[in-house]
Amino acid sequence: MSEEPRTGVFICHCGINIGGVVNVPEVTECAKTLPHVNYAEHNLYTCSEAGLAAIKKAIKEYNLNRVVVASCTPRTHEPLFRAACKEAGLNQYLFEMANIREQCSWVHMHEPEKATEKAKDIIRMAAAKAALLEPQTEPEVDVKDASLVIGAGVAGMTAALSMANQGFKVYLIEKEKEPGGITQKLYKLYPTLADTSEVVEPLTKAVKSHKNIELMTSTTLKDFLGYVGNFNAVLTGPNGDREINVGTIIVASGASNYTPPKGLYQYGVYEHVITQRELDEMLGKKEVGEPERVVMIQCVGARKGEIRPSELEAFPKSDTAELLRRILKARKEEGWPYCSRICCMNAIKNAILVKETAPKTDVVILFGDLRVYKEYEDFYRRARDLEVRFIRQVEEVPPEITQTPEGKLQVMAYDALSGLEVKFLTDWVVLSTPLIPNKDEVLLARMLKIPIGTDGFLMEAHLKLRPVDTNVDGVFIAGTVSGPRDVSESIISGQAAAARASILMGNRKVKTEAITSVVDEDLCIGCGLCEEICPYGAPKIEEGKSKIREILCRGCGSCAAECPRRAITMRHFGDHQLLAQAKALLVPESLKEAES
């Protein structure tokens, strides 16, 4: 190493998130004693402007050439701190993070002393790695100015149009014969009561006629290879397979409607027990007429049970597709644990529609909690003004449906406010059911390597900070594929995903991680094992030595682990750097001399 490491350690209280558990001043004093550490301080919020300024100031003042921040997870905040290092003239790869929040204070909240000791260890390990870090440069790759949008529902079409209007070529594929997704099957939309066609038709028309959009229906993704900026996708449709090259991908493949199992609230037993979807269809066809009464039941198959760790524990070795298949099967009977977000408004909408055509019809909504937010509150009031009746239920006493000898339906329900049992004779019972994950999306997610959450929906890179990004660079999500959303929220996420993808395509270039393999040619014997195992074809034997083509290397490090001559190592995750972390933890300072 050319320069003696001079490390600065910055320890974050994160308000009380870390500081409320870990004794930060004590940890800071400990950090000052670590080898190669020349400076240590603690801040209330290291990620704040003041915190970042303190890092930059200390780099200059103490001539630091390595920085360790002990705070949260590098998976969210590393880019921010790296940028601060860069601004102070330090190569961003001379930065290391010690995760003392997600992996320490938050999981050891009731053991402050042990958490403090653990935080010291985590920082000791990070500082040991930091001392061995080397500057790296990030290779730049070209971004193909074309995008693939999977799913031509409202979200997918919105995203496609947004990118096409900016001049990017868009391939829009849809597995059904026609675009429009599940939205087009709805009759009217809340809270405006606009016809669905008023939203869907202009979108469809614009998508079909846009010169930059190629819409392919009855088409699915068959195969996929490549990396951000340069994906090769094989599409399969009525005219056979076709390969396209795109820079970004937006997954907007939607969700499904939950169909209750036969017998749940007598669904499938009595003809007049239907779902909101079916009522919607009847309203569209003007088939509802003027019934005496309509009773709606909320949260059917939603907010039931918990997501149990045991559900996942039971299949520790199963793969994702198998896991989702089992979740879907179990949930069909049991229902889904989450709130589907749109059902309250959907029920109120259909109640209003019934009332508007048949004012004398008594509409009753049996609910546990009613979730109407923002201006939707007005919509709820409108239903109240139309004398729609809302009756609160408790989970322990679900309504019971029977049929009278005359063929009418009878609903027995418990009114939680009066504490009385109420009995209704009714013409229709309408069940409000959730949006649930779509089976086909699982295969898609596996192909694209997007993780799936325990609820079965595709997972965003970060729930709050990166809601339309995925863990795969260059691949974004929009619409209900990542959870229940209404039409306007789907449009927002479609626009958001398009904006995120357009940043990449507009810049035409993207910097990729510098974490790639390096071959020591003196050690390499040209056996070709690395060439054989690499999933990306990055290593190639030339003149008896392995050469890594950096642009293809994704940095997994499998070649480094497999190389029989230990001739390959990884940038930023070198053998010596990883082992230094273990050594810092396990071998006491006094024994380190003997150890090396």
Next chain:
Amino acid sequence: MVEKEFEPLIVAFCCNWCSYAGADLAGTSRFEYPTNIRIIRVMCTGRMDPTFVLEALRMGSDGVLIAGCHPGDCHYQKGNYMMEKRFDYIKKAVKSVGMEPERVRLEWVSASEGAKFAALVREMTQQIKRLGPSPFRLVHNPK
């Protein structure tokens, strides 16, 4: 004097995309688990040179956990399969130096399995407590 309960030290190698994220989620969800584990982040379990595990044990770790993406979910397509293939001979090597092979574990934890990660650490800590301190730990790190 009451003898202090043995507190094992477990080194965990977690892959960046699934298990490290799963460990983060355990934190975000405030799922508590024992403090005995120290995580070293690797990009992929495919990166796991068997010598990392053996070295950690030699330096006195009471247990080593390798955690990666579920089969089929590897961010790099097949790194976890490559790790799985190595695992058998890692266990054999551990056994050949007279240590219990149960001190080394390979587990799959996805980015959404924070609860599973916490449960795993609880369970493994108990398991290592039952096995007692590593013989190498006594030489190197009597703390």
